[in-house]
Amino acid sequence: MSRGESALSLHHSARIACVLGQPVAHSLSPAIHNDCFEDLGVNAKYFSCDVSPKNLENVVRSLQSQNFLGASVTMPHKEAALLLCDTVSPRARALTSVNTLVPQSDGSLHGDSTDGAGCVGALEHHGVQLNGKSVIVLGAGATARACIEAFSHTEVSRIGVMNRSEDRAQQAVQLAGEKGYVAQLSDVSEADVIVHTTPVGMKQSVPGGESPLPSGVLRAHHVVLDAVYQPLETQLLLDARSSGAQAIDGLWMLVYQAKAQQLLWTGANPDPLRMRFAAERELARRGR
Secondary structure (H helix, E strand, C coil): CCHHHHHHHCCCCCEEEEEEECCCCCCCHHHHHHHHHHHHCCCEEEEEEECCHHHHHHHHHHHHCCCEEEEEECCCCHHHHHCCCCEECHHHHHHCCCCEEEECCCCCEEEECCHHHHHHHHHHHCCCCCCCCEEEEECCCHHHHHHHHHHCCCCCCEEEEECCCHHHHHHHHHHHHHHEEECCHHHHHHCCEEEECCCCCCCCCCCCCCCCCCCCCCCCCCEEEECCCCCCCCHHHHHHHHCCCEEECHHHHHHHHHHHHHHHHHCCCCCHHHHHHHHHHHHHHCCC
């Protein structure tokens, strides 16, 4: 049993919440959610729970037997966690994965996904009007799929999916409905919004880091959101700024998906600026 799993029995008076993943020590979610609970006056404690795939079901059932408020789910458990839910939201069913567990008053477990809401929320926070805009999502993994599904419910005009594997892009684009298409590099210049969801650029020192797009592709009319938040200033965002484009870092997406989780767990809408500050404070504490 890991340290995270043994922590399940430490919080009897307060309601308990956690992030389930492996590895999970790097997560900023405890800093964000514990600050939310304090600000909202919710008697709850949120912690990291490093759990192996073989122990996931036991840990979730243990949580359900306690004063459980909810859980975030991260890699590699998003698909497996869906199978443990009694009910799931339509978007989670479409994505075949969950990133949020919400215990119900009747003892059942509900699953949802807030990653897509995090993407759209981050864009809207920065004044991006999606109505009639053309979007290209870079990547076809779980985060990309959540973003594509969320965009399909907005008034964007087109949703392109660009991925190294065209087969995976074809699968992901199904979530976009009639608005979707498999995008090529030549389509980028005509798009309005670029959302990057792959690990490219993660944990690299910039400038000089790797970018998912060749230099010189971005233009001043672009809005570029990079889901990567370690580092905050990726090479992609540096390239975007140098081209005159609007650049939005991945910490905003993390904040807004956490905001959607708080609404599911507590019914409250916490302040995203305060949530961002809590995350930045934790990054500073870690020396990043």
